[in-house]
């Protein structure tokens with residue numbers, strides 16, 4: 001392979017952040033795992049991110065070949081909504097760091113529109129290809145749920161980047177179509193590469209042990225894993241749980257979020273109370289990523305009721321653990337879950353429809369087990385190393401041909 005060193009730009013999403021709290025989730029993990037797996041291919045990877053309040057050194061290794069470089073850009077605790085103004089400072093810090101350390105990158109890969117703004121300028125200064133993964137898109141989010149708002153600046157920057165970048169990595173045909181339809185992107189520029197899963201960490205374990213470890217009694221259990229925000233659709237799952245019939249005791253474990261002082265989590269608690277199921281819903285809060293396999297293994301079904309997911313890592317992690325998934329048929333989820341084999345995809349975001357599918361799986365241990373086996377088989381083809389090999393191919397096939 002001719003690929004020696006690449007720069008990943010992840011301006012606001014530090015790959016070392018604790019996942020499942022605030023804004024930190026799939027994107028942070030994606031950058032971390034992609035960098036590690038590119039490193040396994042022998043590529044040196046520098047991830048540029050902005051300095052943030054958690055203490056980290058300037059350059060911190062995350063594997064033998066990959067490191068995170070924290071650079072100051074704006075006040076440490078500036079909220080995401082106000083970070084746009086700090087991009088020029090970030091860009092010049094990256095240039096200074098690269099210059100002082102005489103680093104030569106062969107490609108820039110940006111994650112999210114803010115990083116794309118800086119990445120586009122860095123790639124053009126260094127005269128190397130610029131690849132972008134948007135992770136989410138303003139117009140897709142806004143079309144998915146009434147009440148979602150995004151700054152006009154974001155839409156404009158996304159539109160400009162779709163024209164300017166060398167290649168766009170999208171997770172699913174749905175995302176590629178949305179880029180073409182809503183932003184006028186050239187579909188030929190878009191490469192489809194899904195996310196991956198760490199198959200050693202997320203694997204089937206002894207179910208009874210897992211249940212004991214997390215203190216579950218003999219009740220059937222549903223699992224939700226994700227940041228607590230309206231787009232994730234937790235409200236629907238709480239309503240669906242309240243509609244489950246059959247008299248069986250069912251617990252809903254909600255993993256993610258901050259237990260104290262989060263208005264959205266408080267709203268979910270109140271909803272469970274109003275529906276009379278507060279005793280059956282456990283708000284667990286954020287769980288360390290490495291501990292999550294216990295939860296996926298202990299659960300009977302993992303539910304992903306999002307209004308939209310560009311990918312949906314929680315679904316894939318559950319499948320890798322051999323636990324079926326019931327999810328909304330949106331975005332990347334429809335490319336991960338095989339309807340009727342590894343779980344069910346619901347075209348209607350309606351509690352009845354979810355409750356119906358959950359009852360089917362909860363009522364048959366055999367169905368649950370066979371779906372779990374199919375789910376694991378499906379996940380086995382989706383490792384991060386496989387993802388990195390495809391991404392590296394995109395970098396290499398877009399190297400400039402002329403002299404630099």
Ligand code: UDP
Nearest residue numbers: 019020025026027256286287289312313314
């Ligand atoms: N996650 C975690 N601990 C938590 C909650 C979530 O490690 O308490 C991780 C989860 O395992 C997954 C990621 O956060 O890898 C969420 O990714 P997903 O694609 O499901 O949602 P996103 O955050 O990208 O919207």
